[in-house]
Amino acid sequence: MKIMAGRMDRGFEAYQEEFEAKALEVLRSGWYVLGKEVESFEKEFAAYIGTNHSVGVASGLDALYLAFRALGIGKGDEVIVQANTYIASVMGVTMNGATPVFVEPDECYGLDPAKIEEAITDKTKAVLVVHLYGQPCQMDEIARIVKRHGLKLVEDCAQSHGATFGGQITGSFGDIGCFSFYPSKNLGAFGDGGAITTNDSELADRIKMLRNYGSRVRYYNEEVGVNSRLDELQAGLLRVRLSHMDEITEERKQIAALYDKLLKPEAGAFDKPAKRPGATHVYHQYVIRARDRETRERLIEYLKEREIGTIIHYPIPPHLSEAYGYLGHAKGSYPITEKYADTVLSLPMYNGMTHEEQATVIGALNAFR
Ligand SMILES: Cc1ncc(COP(=O)(O)O)c(C=O)c1O
Numbered sequence: 496m497k498i499m500a501g502r503m504d505r506g507f508e509a510y511q512e513e514f515e516a517k518a519l520e521v522l523r524s525g526w527y528v529l530g531k532e533v534e535s536f537e538k539e540f541a542a543y544i545g546t547n548h549s550v551g552v553a554s555g556l557d558a559l560y561l562a563f564r565a566l567g568i569g570k571g572d573e574v575i576v577q578a579n580t581y582i583a584s585v586m587g588v589t590m591n592g593a594t595p596v597f598v599e600p601d602e603c604y605g606l607d608p609a610k611i612e613e614a615i616t617d618k619t620k621a622v623l624v625v626h627l628y629g630q631p632c633q634m635d636e637i638a639r640i641v642k643r644h645g646l647k648l649v650e651d652c653a654q655s656h657g658a659t660f661g662g663q664i665t666g667s668f669g670d671i672g673c674f675s676f677y678p679s680k681n682l683g684a685f686g687d688g689g690a691i692t693t694n695d696s697e698l699a700d701r702i703k704m705l706r707n708y709g710s711r712v713r714y715y716n717e718e719v720g721v722n723s724r725l726d727e728l729q730a731g732l733l734r735v736r737l738s739h740m741d742e743i744t745e746e747r748k749q750i751a752a753l754y755d756k757l758l759k760p761e762a763g764a765f766d767k768p769a770k771r772p773g774a775t776h777v778y779h780q781y782v783i784r785a786r787d788r789e790t791r792e793r794l795i796e797y798l799k800e801r802e803i804g805t806i807i808h809y810p811i812p813p814h815l816s817e818a819y820g821y822l823g824h825a826k827g828s829y830p831i832t833e834k835y836a837d838t839v840l841s842l843p844m845y846n847g848m849t850h851e852e853q854a855t856v857i858g859a860l861n862a863f864r
Pocket residue numbers: 554555556557580581583584625651653654674675676677687688689
């Protein structure tokens with residue numbers, strides 16, 4: 496039995512009739528970009544996150560770029576970013592001309608609050624938290640630090656739709672929350688898509704203007720904006736998926752709970768994911784950590800021989816990527832992040848995963864020596 500690390504067909508099949516009916520409705524509507532589906536989705540998504548506003552954009556990267564741009568953060572400014580993230584988090588900062596200042600993560604892969612203050616300088620304008628793999632950062636402590644230093648707080652929620660800390664949902668803690676609806680995300684579209692969430696009407700309004708060539712009134716352009724609009728088809732399909740979000744999240748939690756319960760790694764070959772007290776994890780990924788790099792490479796090969804797919808999220812941390820070579824960070828600058836990059840491994844995790852598939856993965860992992 497071939498088991499993929501992730502798959503999107505099952506998530507489509509679960510609500511196939513509803514998706515197909517909505518797609519036809521939009522196709523027949525005669526209106527395809529920024530229309531009533533987008534408006535309804537923005538209202539429903541804001542209600543789901545518990546913010547006053549949500550603004551649909553073309554991708555998660557655009558959400559991040561527009562967030563920092565709307566906050567007026569640019570050249571000469573520094574933004575604190577956790578070092579162990581997907582590179583798009585950092586690009587959202589640097590596309591605005593601002594400088595990312597990396598900070599190491601804690602045991603749960605979130606920005607380590609104990610290491611933020613030593614990275615703050617008189618140029619620091621904001622902190623970007625990434626609720627990586629679907630588990631929220633330590634938001635109480637981070638919010639206190641941000642407030643004490645008068646900084647802006649931006650959340651990268653590309654992997655954390657529906658995750659909570661202290662009962663509050665991610666995307667509602669910061670000045671702006673940034674979401675991706677890339678098809679493999681927990682709330683996935685059928686193409687690219689993204690959104691920002693905020694309680695600030697001025698920021699929401701500004702992002703609406705920026706996403707549409709800097710225009711509020713047709714053919715009147717206030718600023719050099721971008722074309723980053725959510726289309727009607729994606730918004731309509733996202734509305735269908737959003738209406739099932741609680742079941743989608745619950746199913747992922749149950750798959751994770753079974754991994755937690757039944758995985759019994761031999762002689763410390765790997766560790767299961769650490770859980771943050773007070774947080775709910777929505778398991779965009781179920782990430783184990785191998786004893787060392789060599790063990791991880793053996794594990795990947797061993798699983799591959801048994802037709803079980805895995806993915807490394809992410810093998811090269813942004814500070815060591817070629818793209819950010821100009822920042823001049825040497826290997827060894829962020830040892831925790833680098834250790835994670837060498838040892839993390841995401842196990843198969845997707846909506847619609849069968850018990851048989853999961854039992855096969857667990858059986859193989861428990862027999863690994
Ligand atoms: C943590 C994180 N931030 C940002 C992004 C960028 O989102 P998108 O692919 O929609 O541009 C992604 C996903 O790709 C992500 O995982």
